[in-house]
Amino acid sequence: MSLAWYVNRLRAMSPAELVYRFAEKAKKSLAKGRIEGWGRYRTSGRLPHLAGLADNLAAAPERVKQEIVAASAFILSGRFEALGADWPQRAPESLFPPEIWRLDPVTGGLWPGAEKYCFDISYRHERVLGDVKYVWEFNRLQFLQPLAADAALTGNTAALAAIETAVESWYAANPPFRGICWNSGIELGLRAISLLVVISLCGAQLSAATVDRIRAILHAHMVWMARYPSRFSSANNHLVAEVAGEFLIALAMPELPLSAKLEAKGRRILAEEANKQILNDGVGAEQSPTYGAFTAEFILLCSLVARSAGKPLEGEIDSRLRLFSNYIAWLSNDDGRVPGICDDDEGRVLTLSRHEPAYAASVCAAIAGYLGEPPAGPRPPEVDLRDALFGSAATGAAGLFGLKTFADGGYTVVRDTKRGHSLDIVFDHAPLGYLSIAAHGHADALSVVVTVDGKPLFVDPGTYLYHSGGQWRDWFRGTRAHNTLNIDGADQSIMSGAFNWSHKAAATLEAAVGGQDWSVKAKHDGYQKRFAALHRRMLSSTADGFAIRDELPGTVNQTAEIVFQLAPDCDATVESGIVLIERNGTTIATLSWKEAGAISIEAGGEIGEGGWYSPAFGKKVEAKRISWRGIVPDQGVTCNFALMQA
Template sequence: MSNKTSLKWYFNRLAAMSLGEIVLRLKRTITEPFVTKAIINEKLPYSSEEILASANTLIGCYPVDPCKIEISDSYLKEIITNADNVCEGKIILFNNNIILDNPVNWFRDYAHNINCPKKNANRINYRKPELVGDVMFIWWLNRHQHLMPAAIAYFITGNQKYADVVINQLQSWLDDCPFPLGPAWLTGIEAGVRMITWSWIFRFLFAKGKPNNCSNDFLNKWFVSIRQHVRFIDTHWAKYSSANNHIIAEAVGVLAAVDTWPRLFPEKNYKEICRGILKNETHEQISIDGVDKEQSTSYHAFVLELLINASVYDNSLKKYLKKTIENMTRFLNALSGEKGFVPDIGDSDFAVASGLIPRSNSYYYYVAAAACSMERNSDIKHVPLISQPNEWYCRNKPVNKKHDKSVYFENGGYAVWKNVLPSGVKVNLCMLLSNLGYGQIAAHGHADALSFTLQINDEPVLIDPGTYAYHNQKKWRNYFKGTRAHNTLVINGLDQADIKGPFLWANKYYVHVDYVVMNKDQFIIKAEHDGYYRDEMVLTHRRELSWHPLLKKWILKDELIGNGNYDAELLFHVHPDRKVVREHSNTFRIIGTDYNLIIKFSAHFQCRVAHGEVNPPLGWFSPVLGEKIPSPTIVAKGNVIGFDNIFTEFVIEKTES
């Protein structure tokens, strides 16, 4: 980021702050040296032996002897394989196979072979990847969630080598990254997630007694660092425009620490503070029908797993959060097909709350399963056989609920239509009817108003292309969060809102829903957004999508309300595993398993298929942050005038396998 660009970003960021936030940030800047000195000088209130003696080593919601917990053979095999890889220094970060140094270099972006300078956190400009690497890789490494399989393997087998690798790496981190040194101390969310991870690692290591290689010197350093983490979070809560999933993670992290090591924090009632924060933030950030207002399915699942952890740590919160968890699970299950695919709407950074449930294609399913078990958990007297990762939190049968019905999340801004067509083809269509993101800066929202995704026979067909980049690669960050990367209409090549930074929007649009009718035989949605009602344009985009059972087709009508002449571009992004064939000048066939989807555009539009284009970007799919692969995007482009209607037809044909 050049100095000019940096100054422009700071100006735009300042413009998005309220007076209260500006005052808070100034106050923190002035007091930061004194706060930092106090945190550096943290001391233990009791001896490490006393703190250890009172520590909580219960596993999840199971108030039983840990020795009675059993694990299935298949899951044990998976855990041992992953734990052995950790012992050999082999881990996976964002789908990258990483070989760690011994000892681990906690300042290294192993994926791009760049070392971050060993500076205090407040002197690190993580927005300069050429100097520090991709900070996401460093942050995720410093969350220590890669150590979870080894901690679980030690708990199950008692094999000392697994405890050794965990304790040795933690000792290395404590030596190399004391507060406030390094990117691990840049933000409160990193400290919060690390606290959750450490809480579970500690419980697995100490549930059956103190590991042989655990010295008092190690415990002293670890416990001091835990106090420093909590003190750091308590003096740096994410507030105002930054108060999104970050403050929830921070509060759950503090809750994890005080529940696991209660004698570490005698001077302040942190549990009550965290209860207040979590009650307030879930009320503010989660719609009453259970949708995370950041408009990101990935962060929705992440926050849901955070709230599951909060329920494990605090029984009174468990009762309070019960309905929120139930509603959030309902939304996640509504989006999901039977094979567990959930479209990554909005930003996705592959975050997980604890490391118990690894980030994989099954993450959404396992989080929903854990939440469903929490709903039914009352007073568990025994532990069933643990056979999948979500069951460390809790297990009651049945572990998951299927939601095969259509659901309109009116407050959250999503309409999900699930149906079986007369031909026997299964359809899962999700239309986005939400405003842009959450809060003043809408950090993790994408400009995707009135876009929709489509699964057929549980295969993703029309998709949200993902995220790919966060803090670097401005061109690609802007593309993946911009309107052209979504299944909607683009006017004059503009996004529906103005991008002012990687996590900063201005002139945000609002969506108005005229009506939604969804049942087995009917599907019709009509809504509009004002994203092009700005600058010199006075234009509203109205979209109506309807299913016509007699014609056996969907008809999409895009209407432009306003005067003037405009360049319109209609885009449909197709999953890379599907094949796109052009049949006529304006007709395309998408070939899937046992079905074809035929899309027919208006005759006056010029149509083509984009695939892996670079300047400007188009035709890409990002399965995980930092990875992109070419995928087909069907593009229809033409000139339209105000009050013009654009019609597009969709027909699904059943085929033989």
């Protein structure tokens, strides 16, 4: 790990966090060789059980049950897909060889295993073995969830045998706290939840040896998460995942020494984090809709299990989940798809272990089922395991219409119709991200994301990679990749690591007016110190679309670039200074600027040359990027977006 990473990370910490981190480092070093091995975590007791899950599964609609059986068959065939990658197919009789837990499916490399203490493995900025998220993803054991549901529904003996083989193999290959699987608390929280789902759905059908191994794994996970909690600048979705894991283990295994303490801790922190990480207007504090859904799903699962056990959580959890659902309803198209905003690593809590194109709306359908209320917005056509376990709403609500501002979270959503087309706009005037490092934020202040007729047109570029992304990680979260203005190619906020920022642009909403002649205006200060410029952007309705006016008050004749990143299925050409935007060979819209400037349209190439879009974690594809470069006069630069008649 580089010295620069340490320096930048330390700069983001408060004095109290610095003291805590040094103490934590010492604790991790002292633990080596002292609290390892399965022996100290083997316990006896009743079969662990999360209340409510099995009953809800049995009552699931037939279509959901069919999808569960199909997902189980896929796993039993030796296949696994995640994060844009396919794992090597394994023979059904050899699904879980020892090396599978250390395998990177992209590079083919093997990460360190039981021979190495987990905290001696440096995984950040690794370039040879690959992005650690791939090996962690498989070790979340979420592919066991559809197997367990299938076994519970049909008695599938092959699914039961695969679960037992997987647990035995993982147990042998990953003793506490050895190897890459024990590095991160969020991974332990998710793995614990997977095993709790398994034992709650089909535990009575498993052998005594498998149950004993699961009990030991869960006990060790509880101890590890309680010993090394995410705090201070890392207390984001990681904290919720860890607390959810501890809390659910405590409910399922109340006889463990830490259970009473961690159940009480979980009740307190889940209520607190529901208020912190879901803002007063429903926006997730980390800005990403999918990370918001991830956090909401953890809280939702804990609330469901606690309520089913007759010990419901206290606080404002239900109202916070309801607020989040309302926010996602405004973002969603008719199929429940939401635009990409900030990071998305495709994390899920309950899953059939396959790609979900509308995860946030699926979580909101589950929230509606849990609350016993009509859904706030559309639900996706796809179904998943959470639909069975939460009794999700089977149908969605009609799409919303008009202008809605989420002032706390920092977004204004416009849902309009123009010339026979539906037009949806998301205008970003949000904070960079959550807590001091804003780990999952992008430098995208005042960007616009536009959807026409339910299909993306101007898109957020996506995420691509995390730890191994290098310069690509920087590009995909940098300002030039987003639909906003940049000065001299500089980012509005300054990066100081793959999940850290040394300077954060502050955005401010100045005005928002609804109705037929809607308008919204905001500014950010990210360029003030370096270029003595504010960036102010105003969006306003026109007869056939909308206009964008960009101003740089404080500067005189400053040169700038204004960018629009097209979705991959769209094309663009320039004719007589007007950009023609096409989809499927048909021109659907135009872009034109009142002020003179150089217009370029490029896709792919080296970093910074053209447009790129990441449709899923680990994938990037070429996509046209429209760029206007020119002088921004005192009155600003005005761009008109006009739709063609449908």
